Amino acid sequence: MRYRHNAVYLLAMLSGALVIVLTLSLGMGAVAIPPGQVLSIIAQQLTHAPAASSAEATIVWDFRLARALLAVCIGAGLAVAGATYQSLFRNPLADPFIIGASGGASLGAALAIITGVGPVMLLAFAGAVAAVILVYAIAESSGGRSSTVHLVLAGAALSTLLSSAVSLLMFLYDRNLHEIFAWLMGGLGGRSWPHLYSTAPVILIGSMGLWTLARPLDALTCGEEAAQSLGLDIRRARVLIVGLSALVTAAAVSTSGIIGFVGLLAPHAARMLVGGAHQRLIPTSALIGGLLLLLADDLARTVAAPVELPIGILMSLLGAPFFLWLLRRGWKAI
Numbered sequence: 001m002r003y004r005h006n007a008v009y010l011l012a013m014l015s016g017a018l019v020i021v022l023t024l025s026l027g028m029g030a031v032a033i034p035p036g037q038v039l040s041i042i043a044q045q046l047t048h049a050p051a052a053s054s055a056e057a058t059i060v061w062d063f064r065l066a067r068a069l070l071a072v073c074i075g076a077g078l079a080v081a082g083a084t085y086q087s088l089f090r091n092p093l094a095d096p097f098i099i100g101a102s103g104g105a106s107l108g109a110a111l112a113i114i115t116g117v118g119p120v121m122l123l124a125f126a127g128a129v130a131a132v133i134l135v136y137a138i139a140e141s142s143g144g145r146s147s148t149v150h151l152v153l154a155g156a157a158l159s160t161l162l163s164s165a166v167s168l169l170m171f172l173y174d175r176n177l178h179e180i181f182a183w184l185m186g187g188l189g190g191r192s193w194p195h196l197y198s199t200a201p202v203i204l205i206g207s208m209g210l211w212t213l214a215r216p217l218d219a220l221t222c223g224e225e226a227a228q229s230l231g232l233d234i235r236r237a238r239v240l241i242v243g244l245s246a247l248v249t250a251a252a253v254s255t256s257g258i259i260g261f262v263g264l265l266a267p268h269a270a271r272m273l274v275g276g277a278h279q280r281l282i283p284t285s286a287l288i289g290g291l292l293l294l295l296a297d298d299l300a301r302t303v304a305a306p307v308e309l310p311i312g313i314l315m316s317l318l319g320a321p322f323f324l325w326l327l328r329r330g331w332k333a334i
Contacts, residue, residue, distance in 0.1 A: 009263040014287040026064045064192045071297040072290035074252040077203035079289025080247040082263025087217045096263040099155030103162030104131025105253045122252045128250035186257035186312030199233040199255045206248035214278035261319030
């Protein structure tokens with residue numbers, strides 16, 4: 001009851017914090033722009049009014065805003081996928097990459113970089129989706145009621161195989177080593193409006209779809225036998241949850257590369273704040289995930305300027321100690 005009463009206020013506070021951080025982020029960089037001017041530029045662009053300073057308007061609108069919104073979108077998507085996988089597998093260490101999405105995306109991106117047969121983003125997306133479909137097909141072919149366990153095992157095995165394939169390609173095509181390695185470390189450098197337009201709708205639709213599955217997810221948290229006794233179609237629910245989570249993860253990772261810990265940390269923090277009911281957990285995780293990745297991107301592009309740090313490395317350096325702190329402070333809540 002306490003969680004239900006506080007959830008609306010908490011979501012409002014997180015939304016306000018996200019807007020504030022987003023506004024401050026747009027003013028950060030080599031050219032510092034005050035928050036008031038940032039808001040004025042955005043208002044002018046939205047109303048098609050003439051901008052007071054075309055250079056600053058270009059910096060905010062063309063270079064920073066799309067990247068910041070993309071960071072929020074990707075962070076939210078990874079957090080939602082992490083929350084649903086943790087419930088589906090009943091494993092607090094489950095993350096969005098648990099059934100092979102990262103390995104498939106990495107292989108697709110590596111092949112795109114080496115061969116040049118298509119856009120890196122498109123092949124990474126196709127690789128992630130194909131890997132998850134293959135993992136699910138292997139798990140379902142085993143039959144029985146333990147197919148959720150088989151999903152994890154098949155995902156771990158296929159992830160190892162795909163990672164080895166990527167390592168082999170990096171060894172054989174060392175001229176592309178730097179480009180592949182940079183993609184694997186994750187980052188949003190060079191991303192703009194076209195990336196946002198192609199990524200955001202997929203993540204939004206997939207996340208909303210998972211939110212509509214809140215009640216099946218609540219039932220699955222109690223175990224498959226308990227969920228089945230409540231009348232839930234386990235196989236149908238699993239297909240929908242895995243499919244939508246994989247779609248969200250594939251869209252995120254194909255744009256940003258591999259970024260860990262967001263899908264692990266955000267759901268745990270949200271669960272400590274609003275409890276385990278997915279109607280509240282999923283939107284809270286999305287807001288926390290978007291806020292986390294936005295802050296990480298701000299650090300990545302400013303802390304060692306003019307050099308931009310990979311977000312994947314930065315999230316690992318910041319996320320691992322924070323996760324250990326969460327475990328120490330709130331193990332029962334997790």
